[in-house]
Amino acid sequence: MPTALLRPVSPRMAECELTHFERQPIDVALAEKQHQDYEDALRYLGCEIVHAPALPDFPDSVFVEDCAVVLDEIAIITLPGADSRKGEIDSVATVLEKYRPLHRIEAPGVLDGGDVLRLGKKIFVGLSSRSNAEAVRQMQNVLKPFDYEVIGVHLTGCLHLKSAVTQVSIDTLLLNSEWVDANLFSNYKIIETHSDEPGAANALLLGDTVIFPLDFPQTALRLLEAGMDIYLVDNSEVIKAEGGVTCCSVVF
Numbered sequence: 001m002p003t004a005l006l007r008p009v010s011p012r013m014a015e016c017e018l019t020h021f022e023r024q025p026i027d028v029a030l031a032e033k034q035h036q037d038y039e040d041a042l043r044y045l046g047c048e049i050v051h052a053p054a055l056p057d058f059p060d061s062v063f064v065e066d067c068a069v070v071l072d073e074i075a076i077i078t079l080p081g082a083d084s085r086k087g088e089i090d091s092v093a094t095v096l097e098k099y100r101p102l103h104r105i106e107a108p109g110v111l112d113g114g115d116v117l118r119l120g121k122k123i124f125v126g127l128s129s130r131s132n133a134e135a136v137r138q139m140q141n142v143l144k145p146f147d148y149e150v151i152g153v154h155l156t157g158c159l160h161l162k163s164a165v166t167q168v169s170i171d172t173l174l175l176n177s178e179w180v181d182a183n184l185f186s187n188y189k190i191i192e193t194h195s196d197e198p199g200a201a202n203a204l205l206l207g208d209t210v211i212f213p214l215d216f217p218q219t220a221l222r223l224l225e226a227g228m229d230i231y232l233v234d235n236s237e238v239i240k241a242e243g244g245v246t247c248c249s250v251v252f
């Protein structure tokens with residue numbers, strides 16, 4: 001049974017970091033309800049839920065994905081690229097040390113988990129405003145004994161690699177080719193996000209089911225037309241904070 005690590009929404013979520021988006025009001029009570037529904041979706045799809053402690057003074061702390069990359073063999077505790085988020089990692093390390101040996105990314109490396117896309121033994125890392133080549137080098141060193149290949153990927157126009165591409169079935173990726181080069185993933189079938197929904201490439205695959213925001217209906221239709229089972233969640237408040245469905249959990 002997979003484990004999903006989540007953290008409660010901060011009451012200060014409206015003060016979140018923003019890189020490409022204009023600030024919009026965030027309804028924290030609605031965000032809490034949506035987060036509960038998301039937790040229920042993960043549980044319904046077979047995950048055992050564990051919680052990292054709430055960090056009310058860290059506006060982005062619900063985005064727990066950015067704090068860790070968990071593989072079968074090891075967990076990498078990141079060093080988030082935004083200074084306001086560096087204090088989020090220790091409490092995630094305290095939870096994960098019960099499950100895996102830990103390795104920490106050290107400065108001058110910086111890494112957000114949202115930049116890390118694992119496809120089998122290949123690990124793609126977005127070279128974004130949050131993650132750098134030094135972190136890629138550190139990951140290459142630590143993961144070489146486990147036969148992973150770690151590949152830095154250039155991005156344009158989005159926050160994280162997984163804003164631009166995620167896996168939606170064993171052989172298919174959902175991707176916005178304006179933001180990342182689809183040719184990097186030539187072994188996979190590609191479903192393009194709808195042109196009216198550039199932010200729709202972030203989906204969370206659990207077993208054979210794709211957790212997907214109902215905020216992007218035209219792209220959802222493309223997943224359905226490709227034969228995928230989708231579990232729709234309302235993700236409006238997370239999207240305003242430049243997040244997606246992968247960011248609010250670490251599943252391992």
Ligand code: CIR
Pocket residue numbers: 016017018019060063065066082085113114115159160163241242243244246247
């Ligand atoms: C940030 O800028 O760090 C947050 N407002 C959003 C983080 C989203 N995380 C993710 O996609 N993994």
